[in-house]
Amino acid sequence: MKRREFLRKLGVGSLAALGMPYFATAQAKPVKLAVLLPLTGPFAFAGNAGREGFVDGVDYVNEVQGGISGRKLELIVEDTGYDVAKGTAAFNRVIARERPDELLFVYGDSTGLSKALAPEIARMGLPYSATSFANELADPKTYPTIFVFGPTYNDMMEALLRQIRLQKGRAKIALVYSNTEFGRDPIPYVKERAKALGMEVVHEEVTPPAFTDATPVVLNLRRANPDFVILQGYALSAEPLILRAAREQGLQAQFMGTYYSAELALIQRAGPTAEGFIVTYHNAYWYDTLVPAVEEMRKFRQRKGRDTSYRPTYYMGSLAVALAVAEAMRRAAGAGKLTRAGVVEYLEKLGDYNGLGLQRSYQFVNHRLPYTKLYRASVKDGRFNAITDWIKLA
Amino acid sequence: MSDLLPYLIGGLANGALYGLLALGFVLVYRATSVVNFAIGEFLLVGAYLTYTFALFLPLPLAMLAALPAAFLFGIIVERGFVRPLLGRNVVAVIMATIGLASTLDGGAQLVWGPDLKYLPGSLPNLGFQTGEIFVSSRAVWNLLLALPLGLGLLWLLRRSRYGILVRAISEREVAALALGIPTARILAGVWGVSALLATLAGALLAVASGVGPNLVFLGLKVFPVAILGGLDSVGGALLAGFILGILEALSQRYLETVLPGFTEALPFLVVLLVLLVRPYGLLGERQIERV
Numbered sequence: 001m002k003r004r005e006f007l008r009k010l011g012v013g014s015l016a017a018l019g020m021p022y023f024a025t026a027q028a029k030p031v032k033l034a035v036l037l038p039l040t041g042p043f044a045f046a047g048n049a050g051r052e053g054f055v056d057g058v059d060y061v062n063e064v065q066g067g068i069s070g071r072k073l074e075l076i077v078e079d080t081g082y083d084v085a086k087g088t089a090a091f092n093r094v095i096a097r098e099r100p101d102e103l104l105f106v107y108g109d110s111t112g113l114s115k116a117l118a119p120e121i122a123r124m125g126l127p128y129s130a131t132s133f134a135n136e137l138a139d140p141k142t143y144p145t146i147f148v149f150g151p152t153y154n155d156m157m158e159a160l161l162r163q164i165r166l167q168k169g170r171a172k173i174a175l176v177y178s179n180t181e182f183g184r185d186p187i188p189y190v191k192e193r194a195k196a197l198g199m200e201v202v203h204e205e206v207t208p209p210a211f212t213d214a215t216p217v218v219l220n221l222r223r224a225n226p227d228f229v230i231l232q233g234y235a236l237s238a239e240p241l242i243l244r245a246a247r248e249q250g251l252q253a254q255f256m257g258t259y260y261s262a263e264l265a266l267i268q269r270a271g272p273t274a275e276g277f278i279v280t281y282h283n284a285y286w287y288d289t290l291v292p293a294v295e296e297m298r299k300f301r302q303r304k305g306r307d308t309s310y311r312p313t314y315y316m317g318s319l320a321v322a323l324a325v326a327e328a329m330r331r332a333a334g335a336g337k338l339t340r341a342g343v344v345e346y347l348e349k350l351g352d353y354n355g356l357g358l359q360r361s362y363q364f365v366n367h368r369l370p371y372t373k374l375y376r377a378s379v380k381d382g383r384f385n386a387i388t389d390w391i392k393l394a
Numbered sequence: 395m396s397d398l399l400p401y402l403i404g405g406l407a408n409g410a411l412y413g414l415l416a417l418g419f420v421l422v423y424r425a426t427s428v429v430n431f432a433i434g435e436f437l438l439v440g441a442y443l444t445y446t447f448a449l450f451l452p453l454p455l456a457m458l459a460a461l462p463a464a465f466l467f468g469i470i471v472e473r474g475f476v477r478p479l480l481g482r483n484v485v486a487v488i489m490a491t492i493g494l495a496s497t498l499d500g501g502a503q504l505v506w507g508p509d510l511k512y513l514p515g516s517l518p519n520l521g522f523q524t525g526e527i528f529v530s531s532r533a534v535w536n537l538l539l540a541l542p543l544g545l546g547l548l549w550l551l552r553r554s555r556y557g558i559l560v561r562a563i564s565e566r567e568v569a570a571l572a573l574g575i576p577t578a579r580i581l582a583g584v585w586g587v588s589a590l591l592a593t594l595a596g597a598l599l600a601v602a603s604g605v606g607p608n609l610v611f612l613g614l615k616v617f618p619v620a621i622l623g624g625l626d627s628v629g630g631a632l633l634a635g636f637i638l639g640i641l642e643a644l645s646q647r648y649l650e651t652v653l654p655g656f657t658e659a660l661p662f663l664v665v666l667l668v669l670l671v672r673p674y675g676l677l678g679e680r681q682i683e684r685v
Contacts, residue, residue: 040500042608044508179655206654210608212411212599215404215530216646223397236510241603248521249528269512269604 030074031067031329031338033058033322034094035107037131038082042210043235046260047109049314050131051077054107056315057322060300065326069333073326080109087113095124104343105129105325107318111137111181118143127343129321131314133259134185138368145344148368149321149359153186153232155370155393156258156280161193162391163278163374164228167254174203174226174253176217176242182260183209183233190230202226210237214245222251231257239277240270247273254278262384263313267377277377279384282369283316283358287383293319293356320358327353327362360390370394399527401643407533409639410540411595415612416619416631417544418591424564424626425584427484428476431491433592434613435498440464440593441600441609442502445511453515457597461590468589472582495610503607510606517601532602539594544632547587551628560584564626618661622668624678634676638664 035054038047058075067073076094080087087109094106104127108114111132118137121128128146130137135152137143151159164171173194177183183206194201203224205217221229229246231239239261246255255277262279270277284291287310289298297319301308325343328350332342351363360371370393375384419433430436443463447456475494479487520538521531551557559580563570571577599609619638623630638661645657674680 040503044503044607045510048508204654208658210611212603213404213408216401216643219400237608265510
């Protein structure tokens with residue numbers, strides 16, 4: 001080898017040796033998904049179950065599905081304590097720390113936090129979803145990057161009203177809801193819709209989100225004597241109290257609730273008084289073993305040495321979001337568009353995907369998934385059993 | 395009246411719990427001038443202690459077993475957090491109780507986990523119906539346990555030697571020390587009794603609604619109750635508890651339908667109005683300071 005040729009090869013080799021690590025790093029750059037959840041505070045039970053769903057979902061994407069087109073999906077977890085100020089600080093921390101080309105999705109907590117962050121999220125073009133099913137968030141004109149991974153609270157109420165109409169045409173309805181954004185969100189809709197359907201809202205009761213004595217609530221309900229009572233804006237602390245007090249005092253009305261009441265803990269806490277409680281729910285339950293996602297995650301958790309006993313609905317909801325977001329990212333990467341805008345575009349085109357059966361489909365209509373099923377609590381079985389197939393709400 | 399009576403009974407039952415909790419709060423304030431912002435967490439820890447004992451014992455025994463454990467917990471808090479700060483600026487002690495509240499919130503989650511717990515078993519059903527009026531078992535138990543305990547404590551503070559010593563310390567701690575009163579031991583006891591009262595309230599709540607971090611919210615009710623009764627008045631705390639319980643019940647009956655959500659704000663509104671007329675609360679001692 002001539003000296004000049006040797007030097008040229010040495011130079012090329014050295015450059016390659018110096019440059020390869022950078023090239024390799026660029027290839028291995030992770031894609032990031034940040035979740036802001038109430039890991040402490042009154043909703044810690046839901047937040048921690050949700051976090052577990054995201055951890056499983058992201059591990060499954062990386063280890064079984066090969067990541068996002070060869071790139072690792074990385075999960076960032078922050079605690080909000082179910083506090084808007086703390087949640088906003090966590091959001092700002094994540095945004096300041098992470099690169100926009102790596103952080104491609106944020107999942108937040110609560111209606112209050114999501115509404116507070118929504119304008120900033122829209123400005124940043126950041127794909128976002130949350131534990132909230134507030135109607136205001138499902139508005140792609142105002143918030144083009146926000147998605148609601150389920151029916152909105154209005155949709156859930158619509159499903160309940162349709163069921164009421166089936167059971168008793170011109171029914172008398174009472175609304176009991178918490179004095180929170182979560183509680184108030186669907187109330188104007190349900191009042192208007194009930195009227196349009198020929199039903200009468202005979203009583204409205206606003207309560208704190210958590211209370212310790214349901215006696216006055218039930219006394220007021222007894223005076224109004226409704227056929228149906230819809231509970232909204234609670235997460236398992238108030239419903240058992242109301243159900244127990246209602247049965248104690250001989251109230252015969254049919255009780256109903258929405259997504260956040262659809263958890264087995266309600267049956268355990270309310271005991272026999274939970275019998276017949278009807279809820280909306282739009283993911284699979286851990287005991288729905290015919291759903292491929294459930295079987296798959298049971299096996300996956302077993303392989304990982306994780307607990308395979310019952311996982312709550314909050315786990316299932318998070319898992320459903322993680323799998324769908326990863327799928328949209330994968331499709332965006334396949335089209336060479338793995339950016340925030342690309343993720344939004346492919347979430348909007350995810351109609352042929354159903355997250356291994358966790359959802360009916362991810363066919364967003366106005367950035368929400370307007371499908372749900374209704375379930376009825378069975379104390380004997382200790383679970384909620386489906387009483388309808390998928391109800392299409394838009 | 396038969397329509398109103400069930401509301402009033404419910405209000406009294408709630409008032410008994412408010413009074414019990416406020417009693418523990420006022421007792422500490424009166425003896426040590428410390429505003430205990432961790433009172434809600436005392437209740438939470440007490441409820442969790444009851445839950446833990448209930449895993450091994452029948453519920454009534456578990457509630458009984460939780461009381462001495464709570465007393466011990468109160469003493470530990472006093473020794474660990476409060477005593478080292480005695481003699482310092484009162485703001486430092488208040489900040490310490492705020493820090494203590496956060497520590498207990500986090501500690502409770504670490505020890506018992508984030509899931510909501512429900513107590514195995516229940517108290518004997520003492521609920522009954524007379525005519526149209528239904529009295530729930532919860533209301534009977536609240537009144538049965540909280541009322542004698544509150545009144546008994548009031549009597550002890552007024553009549554017993556221990557009560558007189560507590561009052562002496564609260565009047566003038568330095569003079570009490572000079573007279574050979576074992577101030578440190580008695581103040582630790584006061585914190586112990588405060589934790590015990592909060593635990594009984596927590597246990598009664600846990601029986602009705604299970605145990606979870608949201609129980610600390612009841613701690614917020616202590617402030618309007620204690621301020622209304624007079625921060626340094628033990629009897630005032632009991633009385634204000636019942637007054638606010640009944641007012642809430644009346645609001646639920648008559649105002650909730652026209653002003654949904656008003657009941658939540660009512661305790662604070664009442665406190666504001668009463669303070670305009672009686673700045674030291676209903677039974678609080680009027681203090682005149684030379685400036």
